[in-house]
Amino acid sequence: MSTEAIIxxxxxxxxxxxxxxxxxxxxxxxxxxxxxYRIRQAVHNISFSIQPGEFIGYIGPNGAGKSTTIKMLSxxxxxxxxxxxxxxxxxxxxxRQVAAQLGVVFGQRSQLWxxxxxxxxxxxxxxxxxxxxxxxxxxxxxxxDLLGLEEFWKTPVxxxxxxxxxxxDVAASLIHDPDILFLDEPTIGLxxxxxxxxRVLLRSLNQEMGKTILLTTHDMDDIEQxxxxxxxxxxxxxxxxxxxxxxxERIGLPTLVRVIFQGPFQLPxxxxxxxxxxxxxxxxxxxxxxxxxxxxxxxxxxxxxxxxAMDMLRELSTWGEVDDIHMNEPLFxxxxxxxx
Amino acid sequence: xxxxxxxxxxxxxxxRSSLQSRxxxxxxxxxxxxxxxxxxxxxxxxxxxxxxxxxxxRGWTVYELGYLFAIMTLSKTIYRSLASDVHHLENYLVEGQxxxxxxxxxxxxFALMTQNFRLMLGEILQGSFLLIWSMRHMMNSGQxxxxxxxxxxxxxxxxxxxxxxxxxxxxxxxFWTTRIQELQTLTEDAAQTAAKYPLHIYPSWLKxxxxxxxxxxxxxxxxxxxILHGEYGLWLLLITVGxxxxxxxxxxxxxxxxxxxxxxxxx
Amino acid sequence: xxxxxxASKAYVRNLQYRAAHLLHNVASVLFGYMYxxxxxxxxxETSLGAYGVQGMxxxxxxxxxxxxxxxxxxxxxxxxxxxxxxQIALDLMRPVHLFPHLMSREWGQxxxxxxxxxxxxxxxxxxxxxxxxxxxxxxxLATCCALILAGYLSICINYVIGVTSIWTTESNWLYWTxxxxxxxxAGFFIPIEWLPHWMQSLCWFMPYPYLLYVPTRIYLExxxxxxxIGSLIWCVLxxxxxxxxxxxxxxxxxxxxx
Numbered sequence: 001m002s003t004e005a006i007i008x009x010x011x012x013x014x015x016x017x018x019x020x021x022x023x024x025x026x027x028x029x030x031x032x033x034x035x036x037y038r039i040r041q042a043v044h045n046i047s048f049s050i051q052p053g054e055f056i057g058y059i060g061p062n063g064a065g066k067s068t069t070i071k072m073l074s075x076x077x078x079x080x081x082x083x084x085x086x087x088x089x090x091x092x093x094x095x096r097q098v099a100a101q102l103g104v105v106f107g108q109r110s111q112l113w114x115x116x117x118x119x120x121x122x123x124x125x126x127x128x129x130x131x132x133x134x135x136x137x138x139x140x141x142x143x144x145d146l147l148g149l150e151e152f153w154k155t156p157v158x159x160x161x162x163x164x165x166x167x168x169d170v171a172a173s174l175i176h177d178p179d180i181l182f183l184d185e186p187t188i189g190l191x192x193x194x195x196x197x198x199r200v201l202l203r204s205l206n207q208e209m210g211k212t213i214l215l216t217t218h219d220m221d222d223i224e225q226x227x228x229x230x231x232x233x234x235x236x237x238x239x240x241x242x243x244x245x246x247x248x249e250r251i252g253l254p255t256l257v258r259v260i261f262q263g264p265f266q267l268p269x270x271x272x273x274x275x276x277x278x279x280x281x282x283x284x285x286x287x288x289x290x291x292x293x294x295x296x297x298x299x300x301x302x303x304x305x306x307x308x309a310m311d312m313l314r315e316l317s318t319w320g321e322v323d324d325i326h327m328n329e330p331l332f333x334x335x336x337x338x339x340x
Numbered sequence: 341x342x343x344x345x346x347x348x349x350x351x352x353x354x355x356r357s358s359l360q361s362r363x364x365x366x367x368x369x370x371x372x373x374x375x376x377x378x379x380x381x382x383x384x385x386x387x388x389x390x391x392x393x394x395x396x397x398r399g400w401t402v403y404e405l406g407y408l409f410a411i412m413t414l415s416k417t418i419y420r421s422l423a424s425d426v427h428h429l430e431n432y433l434v435e436g437q438x439x440x441x442x443x444x445x446x447x448x449x450f451a452l453m454t455q456n457f458r459l460m461l462g463e464i465l466q467g468s469f470l471l472i473w474s475m476r477h478m479m480n481s482g483q484x485x486x487x488x489x490x491x492x493x494x495x496x497x498x499x500x501x502x503x504x505x506x507x508x509x510x511x512x513x514x515f516w517t518t519r520i521q522e523l524q525t526l527t528e529d530a531a532q533t534a535a536k537y538p539l540h541i542y543p544s545w546l547k548x549x550x551x552x553x554x555x556x557x558x559x560x561x562x563x564x565x566x567i568l569h570g571e572y573g574l575w576l577l578l579i580t581v582g583x584x585x586x587x588x589x590x591x592x593x594x595x596x597x598x599x600x601x602x603x604x605x606x607x
Numbered sequence: 608x609x610x611x612x613x614a615s616k617a618y619v620r621n622l623q624y625r626a627a628h629l630l631h632n633v634a635s636v637l638f639g640y641m642y643x644x645x646x647x648x649x650x651x652e653t654s655l656g657a658y659g660v661q662g663m664x665x666x667x668x669x670x671x672x673x674x675x676x677x678x679x680x681x682x683x684x685x686x687x688x689x690x691x692x693x694q695i696a697l698d699l700m701r702p703v704h705l706f707p708h709l710m711s712r713e714w715g716q717x718x719x720x721x722x723x724x725x726x727x728x729x730x731x732x733x734x735x736x737x738x739x740x741x742x743x744x745x746x747x748l749a750t751c752c753a754l755i756l757a758g759y760l761s762i763c764i765n766y767v768i769g770v771t772s773i774w775t776t777e778s779n780w781l782y783w784t785x786x787x788x789x790x791x792x793a794g795f796f797i798p799i800e801w802l803p804h805w806m807q808s809l810c811w812f813m814p815y816p817y818l819l820y821v822p823t824r825i826y827l828e829x830x831x832x833x834x835x836i837g838s839l840i841w842c843v844l845x846x847x848x849x850x851x852x853x854x855x856x857x858x859x860x861x862x863x864x865x
Contacts, residue, residue, distance in 0.1 A: 071439060074442075076439045076603065077604070080604075096446065097445070099442075099443055099445040102443065106439070106440060109435070109436065109440060111443070113357075113455070113456075115358075116361070123353050124353055124454065127350045128445065128446050129444075129445060372779075372780050375783065376783070378787065379787040382791050383790060385791060386790050386795075386796050389802060390649065390796070390801070394652070396652070397648045398648045398652075521627075522627055522631050522634070525631060525634035526633060529634065530634045530637045530638060533638065533641065534637070534641050541645055541648035542641070543644070546640075
């Protein structure tokens, strides 16, 4: 591990004991006193380290252990074994000290005071985080430029729209100027415009203010547009840790190509004797797979990591006079699906 | 521990905004406060009417009963205003908001208490009215004297501490059971109602229950034995204060034990 | 048939919580036990009129059990809630009159509370205290009638409370006032004849005595069966009032557009 890492996680484990529910008479009461349980490994042997200024996407299917990891990083849960260091300090043992250096946002619920105006929530938080009124004014000023807080400054939180609430919540997590931000599904349920404004904000927090950000999400656009590094967790284990680009390459999902020919065309195989799909070898590079054929066009797919677009075109043009070509890049969403 | 000044400032903000938001509808605010006070008094009236007809319950007059009532109401009001959401921990456990509080750089209990401030003006009105009414009468009859006033104030504070400790311990049970409403009806609602009457009207098993298991008897009944009847002596007040501090320490221990259980299992 | 379905749905919906409710009964029993102890305490020094100590414990035991029939209805029959959420417009659109619709649902609730609250609570008191029990089958019959009428009255009163929420937006305090009045004027703790005279005359102008006091007197074989006529009159009056209020409510909701 590098010495300048801002977050270090070493062989982290978290087991949950699930008590086994009883059935039959007085089941409720018997379950209460039950000693029967089974152990579920929520997080299994995870290690990584994060450098200052990184923007990391932490993804995985529901129940994979994303939230459990975030909760251990922020000191909400204690690990069963293994070690977490946030700027050199263990959040499990010194929760309050670490909490003062963290901003945490849970997209599903607000950290603001439901019945109070947004402004009052900030006053309370400033007291909790020992932020002086001058510091608070200055930070709110900066955040206001980014987030447009003024429009709902005096509105009770319960009356905010989801997008406004999320902006207010992100601002609330920044009042004490933490170096690190944990965001658990910050774009969940937002409409496109609200998502966009949250993303713009997060990008400038990372690039201009140098915050280290760890983000969990189900929205792959978040990852593609924001993160320079992705970690994938599945069934409690880290299955990938690298750049978005490398992830794409490693999976190598096929690119779909529909070719429309000007006139008659001749496939290199005899269709009547062959069942589709059929693989056509291209030099020593790989295959073009024929998926559909009709009287004017052919649908093929090929892995662009193996066969370059030009090679593919050259092969296709030997079949007939090409009129038009449509290419569909694999969706990032689909890449992720194959990883899970 | 928590520095005292920020704590005080936090409550000032909470009280100010709670007042502001409720004062938006002035008429509604005044009406509901008055009604709350009246409804509270109706409960006392119910018993007062019986005493008006029959004289006393095992030697306790209607003024003494009013005194017990008032102390219980005021102690409870202090506890429920300052620590409103301790009583509602179940919601936090069910909806996972406790995680949110754990991200704050302050003790979780402090974060929980400052989540909400409940302004209970109706209860304050009812309690103070009953207290002044009963104490004035007992002062005039010579049953109480000048020192009774500071004693009574001390009693209200230690009573609030005891009720807080019981409430906190009950809430902490939620770290294991999640549901606490049924338990709360027993240890808080029923127990507080029971201690509005002199405990010796109950059979001894029930009296012991309210003195040693759910010790609501120490909120008003035990110290009243000395203040109203001069029984035992001043040390009864000291014991009351001692009991309240002991309960506070025990319940805080139980709370942090429950919280660490929550953090290691994440129920 | 629809009404029966509504009622049985409300009954069944509660069944899933019955373990918690049975636990809750312990606390409920404790409340009544405390009230009984107060009367026992008083009874040591003075005689308790026509009741005697045994009569008063029987009185408290019966009112505490009956509370779950005529005292604890769903607040405003859930109307304030549906006014807040806007559900009320939908309910009014249905081809069923709102009053019988909500009433049948509440009867299901009462049936549940009778089975899982009133009966167990009374049985516990029966073990704890030496209770007076009616000797004539006609008393049982009259008590049943009195309780059914009391439940009906309670539903009507709560309907009125609920419907007013469309005008006041805040009906909580009405509900609590209703509870305070039950405490004082329904004979919940003090038999009405022991109230000061002015309060006695006041409460006989209200439906409150018919909620608890009248059924309890009949059960203890102290009250005359003809007092049920009073219950019936109140039932008719309140039904008419409820129907009138529903008309006004419909008008109001139509004007507001839901």
